[in-house]
Amino acid sequence: MEIDKAIQGSDDRRLKTKYDNAVYVIRRALALYSTEEIAFSFNGGKDSTVLLHLLRAGYFLHNTEKSCSNGEVADFPIRTIYFESSSAFPEINSFTYDTAKMYGLKVDVIRTDFKSGLEALIKTNPIRAIFLGVRIGDPTAVGQEQFSPSSPGWPPFMRVNPILDWSYRDVWAFLLTCKVPYCSLYDQGYTSIGSVYDTVPNSLLCASNPSGGEKFRPAYLLSDGRLERAGRLKKFSSHACVNNRAVSNGNSIACPVDGSTLTASVIAVGDEILSGTVEDQLQLLLCRKLHSIGWLVSQSLVVRNDIDSVAEEVEQRISSNDMVFMYGGIGPLHSDVTLAGVAKAFGVRLAPDEEFEEYLRHLIGDKCTGDHNEMALLPEGITELLHHERLPVPLIKCQNVIILTATNAAELNEQWECLIELTESTGLQLKEPFVIKEVTATTSDVEAAQPLSKLCLEFPDIFIACHRKSRYGALFVSFKGKDEARVDSAIEALRKKLPVGSMPERSSQ
C-alpha cells in the first residue's frame, strides 16, 4: 500500500509515530463499527486530505490482516460525506470531486447545514461513527478526544478524530512524504481554508515580487504552525493583503482602515421594508451611532422574514465583522424569525430561557399564553442577556450578534444609550469617533474624476465618497477619517486640484 510504504521508508521518526497512532485509532474504529456504520467527512481541506490517505492505509491494513490479501486499495468503501456550500472556493470544490474520482470515493454531497444534513443522513443510514480531520488548535477541537460523542443537541454519533494530536508541521510532513495531491490553494499562500468570505492567503507567506505585486509562498513553508489561521481573519484586517480574493469579492472600498478599526454590519429583518410599505429609519440612525463611536459599518441590509434568509446573512456577517446588529422580526408572530435565524446561523437550537421568561412574565403578567412563552425561546448556549435598569426586558446578545427590539427612533436611542453604558459586557468598544466632513463642488463628474482618483491615492487613510442630490446640481464630496487634520488636508488638497472657484464653501459637518 503506497501510503504505508512511503511512511515506512521515511526517516522522519516523529511522523512515523503520528502515523502509527492515527492508524491505530482508525483500526480501533474499524473493529468497533462495520463499514456501513461509518462515514468520512471530507471537504478537500489539507487535514481531511491527510485523513483520507490515513483511512485508505488503515482500511487496507485492517483488511490484509483479516484476509491476508496483498495489493492496492482499488475502491474505498467508506461512505464519504461532503457538505457543499456556495461560499466554498471553486478550487476546493474541484479538488474534492477530482479526489473522489481518483480514489473511488462514494461521496454523498449534502447541501444543507451540518446539523440538519447529519440528522437526515443518520435517519436514512445506519451511521454510528464519523471520521473528522479535526486537530487540537482548531476552534472546534475544544474538549474533544480521539473518540468523542457528538455534542448535546446534535444527532447522535461518535466523532472519530485520528489526527487530533497532529501539528501543522505533521500535516505537511505527511502530505509531502506521501507525495499525494492537495488543493492548489495551499500553493498560493492559503494555510487553512474556510469560505470565500472569511479566508485570505496568510500574510506571513506574503512575498513582494519584483514587479511590485504580491506573491504568496506555499503553505508548507509557514514556519510557525500556530499561525495557520492568520488568513482566517476579518476582511478588513491589516493582516490581510488588500489584493486578495475575500476583499475583492465582498467590498470595493479602497480600505482606508487600519487593523484597529472595528467593523459592524446592520441587518434589518422585514418584508414590509422590502415591499416598500414601511420606511426603515433605524438603519440610518444606527449607522450614525456606530460611526459616532468610531466603528465602520461594512454592510447594512434588509432580509426577508424567513429563517434561512436570516441565517444565511448572519452566518456571512458574523465571520467578517466584529459585531452584527439586528432589529425587526422579534416577538411571537409567525413572521418573527430573527432569533430562529440567528440560532440556525450558529448551529444551535432555540431553547427555553427561564430568566428571560421571568422578565416576560413581569411585563405581560397573566396574559402570558403559549405564544408568549415562545418569546422566551433563545439560541441555546450562546445567548447573553444584557440587563439595564432602564430596559423593561434585557437585550439579547448571541456571541457577536446584538439583537435590538426597538421599533422606532426613540426606542433605538434609549436602547443604544443603555448599550453604551454596558460596554463591558457587550464588547462594544468605544473608539475614537470618525470625523465626517462634506464639501460641494460645481464641477462635472468628468472634471472631478481624475483629481478625486489622485486624491484617494494621496489620502489612503481617508474614505472619500461622492454623490449628487440632483443630476445637474452640485457634487457632494464627503471625507471620513479618524484624524480631523488629515480630513481637512484632504479637503484642501481637493480644492487645489479642482478649477478655481468650483469648491465654494463647506456645506456641513
Ligand SMILES: Cc1cc2nc3c(=O)[nH]c(=O)nc-3n(C[C@H](O)[C@H](O)[C@H](O)COP(=O)(O)O)c2cc1C
Ligand atoms: C461531520 C461533522 C460533525 C460535526 N459534529 C459536531 C458536533 O458534534 N458538535 C458541534 O458543535 N459541531 C459539530 N460539527 C461542526 C464543526 O464543529 C464546525 O462547526 C464545522 O466543522 C465548521 O468549522 P469552521 O467554522 O472552522 O469551518 C460537525 C461538523 C461535521 C462536518
Ligand SMILES: Nc1ncnc2c1ncn2[C@@H]1O[C@H](COP(=O)(O)OP(=O)(O)OP(=O)(O)O)[C@@H](O)[C@H]1O
Ligand atoms: N464542508 C465540509 N464537508 C465535510 N466535512 C467537513 C466540512 N467542513 C469541515 N469538515 C470536517 O471538519 C474537519 C476540520 O475542518 P478544518 O477546516 O479545520 O480542516 P480542513 O478543511 O481539512 O483543513 P484546513 O484547516 O486547511 O481548512 C475537516 O477535516 C472535515 O473532516
Ligand SMILES: [Mg+2]
Ligand atoms: Mg477547512
